[in-house]
Amino acid sequence: MNDVPTSEHPASTPEIPSSGERRGDEGRRPPRGGPRSDRPKKRDVSGWVILDKGVGMTSTHAVAVVKRAFNAKKAGHAGTLDPLASGILPIALGEATKTVPFVMDGRKAYRFTVSWGIETDTDDAEGRPVATSDDRPSREAVEAALPSFVGAIEQVPPRYSAIKIQGERAYDLARDGEVVELVARPVQIDRLAVVEHDGDRTVIEAECGKGTYVRALARDLGRMLGCRGHVSALRRTRVGPFTEADSCNVAGLDAAGPEGSLAHLMPVETALDAITSVSVSRDMAMRLMRGQSVILRGRDAPVEGKIFATCGGILVAVGDVERGELVPHRVFHLGGTAAGRAS
Known part of the structure; x- marks a missing residue:
């Protein structure tokens, strides 16, 4: 595994405004099922939650429980665990869903x-x-x-x-x-x-x-x-980079609430620990986020293979290096609530 160099989120890192932040809704009729205020607002939460699933719970139900615990907009799991089985069920929230294949391919x-x-x-x-x-x-x-x-x-x-x-x-x-x-x-x-x-x-x-x-x-x-x-x-005691030591259970998430549960959120790039990382400039990060390739320079820059790129410690893209050029296949917009690694 390769260590991923990170630092605090820089103020200059581009952020994508939440699609849920809208204006002029005051006079609109509330949706069916009750007033709008009765439903907690879904959040742009990104990261990995390593659930210690109990016996009798389906993987689909486990995802729904975690999604509700975080008030998250998007969630998915990395590999079904039968109801009869207990143990590690990695659940991806938000932008982490783009890294699910890397976890599913892990040992x-x-x-x-x-x-x-x-x-x-x-x-x-x-x-x-x-x-x-x-x-x-x-x-x-x-x-x-x-x-x-x-x-x-x-x-x-x-x-x-x-x-x-x-x-x-x-x-x-x-x-x-x-x-x-x-x-x-x-x-x-x-x-x-x-x-x-x-x-x-x-x-x-x-x-x-x-x-x-x-x-x-x-x-x-x-x-x-x-x-x-x-x-x-x-x-199941391990999936890819995730082990029992990283896990939490449903009772703990319920007791912590949406804000306290963030302590159990692991960075999106944790799923990418098996591949090489490279730091890029802000200009290069902007190009990658638009789906454009960039040339990696420097004596230690990789010339071939799969890598992920960070800017100021924030995950930007995953792609393949072809003859010294990084071609992005997945780009990330981690502007909302996301777990980060300490610098």
Whole structure:
């Protein structure tokens, strides 16, 4: 990872006026559902909130809760976390939504429990049993099997997954009773380790790349060991640069209120820690914000690759350097409420 040089927001940094600041509304009829004053005004809030999602909450509901807690205009998450699972769900507010792909492409870490003896149609505890076994693996047998699943492997996703088949989600087809045949896909698993074992259950830690299904891993491990298995508990402990140490929970956000919650807001550029940064002048920043490319000068200026540019410590653009010229692909307007890094 590369450190990102930043400083306090300079007074000269261009700001984009909020689209919600309008004049002459005094005499207009209030919207349906009550007077305008009954609804808190949505704010231009930008940054990352790392939510420690509880079991039973959907990712969509989690985004709605965080959006409401900040009175934010725009929000989205970086990677679905099933209702059965708990743990790290990075939620982007405002301009941070433009950096979601960088987080989704990052490495992930999980701690999960495999219950032996039953394979389910969903590969987790919410499904119905489709195969059973009276056999139970020893810790040594589980540890001996894990290396077969480490590295670049082919994995068949669960039938109940969000993968599309001819435009339909696999889980929708499965719920309708259709036979879902998914093909194996390449995934990268960097580490698997047994941390607890009691005969009927094994707790495993995993570090893996984008697109890996822990439920499928438990299913395939149970089949290899001849004892069947499914995920009975799952917790995500890291997504890209974000860890449990960065997280907050719903109760904490509710107690803090919209202003106090800003303490949990991380800078937009935190999502870009895996790529190189470069500082640019104000004139160059203005060009980038208009979608125009700029030439990077100096002995240490990168000549190729993906980078992000800052001006006075404020994120301006993300793009690719081609023969010494930065071509912006995403530009940012961080003039409203945004988290900033200390200089």
